[in-house]
Amino acid sequence: MEDVRERERERERERIKRGKRREYCSRKIHSKNYLKFSEREREREIWKEEEVRDGVLRVQQLLLQEAAKELAKVYTCSRSKANLDRCLHEWEGKGFHVSGSVCDVSSRAQRERLMEEVTSIFNGQLNILVNNAGITIFKPTVDYTAEELSTVMATNFDSAYHLCQLAHPLLKPSGRGNIVFISSTAGVMALDVGSIYSASKGAMNQLTRNLACEWAKDNIRVNSIAPWFIKTAILDPFYQNSNFEDHARARTPLRRIGEVEEVSSMVAFLCLPAASYITGQVHVIDGGATINAFYPTHD
């Protein structure tokens, strides 16, 4: 009788032990699921927050969140001190770490001075160089003066070329350098924006391919962005023609002019580790304009 009771007590102890093990396992599985679940929830929460903005901004905000980890500090320049101070003040208010100085990038001496400042601020190491400065002069080719030719080429192309040369010793030690040129669709197709402007952007696109190959061994990626019409001050002369926007839309499958954020988000993307296998490319941002032959752009 005592043996029977002892065996029952033994079986009970076993049951309790097994039960505890089961409970422990299920808690472990549950907590693992809970972690996964809460991560998914967190992602959803981020998306929810972003969804209050429109589609473009949502994407840009996500990219900026990513870029903020990469682009901790930014240095910029302008020809005008007033412009520069206004922008720096605005960005400071948004919590961005941006500094800058006055520089006319068409001047070789000023480019050198600019990069000396950059070298000192970033302690001799730079992750990203964006060549954005650009101007155009609208004229038929036969009317350009030698001075106009030099001014457009010096601002759009010489500056970008020389800044790449000056930035190379800073980008190389970074181990993940990035150069982004802001080119134009005028560099890949014939647009009536002035042949010198188009030639300067075409040269930029070829430089992108050369540098991508020449500096790949230094872990520097080089890409070019070629926007179609984007709403900025550079379009002011176009808007003097009241038909401009209709004319542009008539060539654009997406039936509209682009927004600045649709270009800046691409700059951010190209500099992220997510784009680590993309180099030497000219990325058109054009609402489909460069691939449209005969599809109608009006309903």
Ligand SMILES: NC(=O)c1ccc[n+]([C@@H]2O[C@H](COP(=O)([O-])OP(=O)(O)OC[C@H]3O[C@@H](n4cnc5c(N)ncnc54)[C@H](OP(=O)(O)O)[C@@H]3O)[C@@H](O)[C@H]2O)c1
């Ligand atoms: N908007 C478009 O439709 C479009 C299309 C294709 C390509 N892009 C290209 O996008 C880039 C940005 O132009 P945006 O559309 O923003 O036009 P934007 O409003 O006229 O801006 C031009 C920018 O270039 C800077 N810049 C011009 N000359 C300079 C110089 N000598 N030294 C230093 N900075 C100089 C200006 O700075 P400060 O005035 O402050 O000196 C300004 O930040 C340009 O390269 C342009 O060719 C624009």
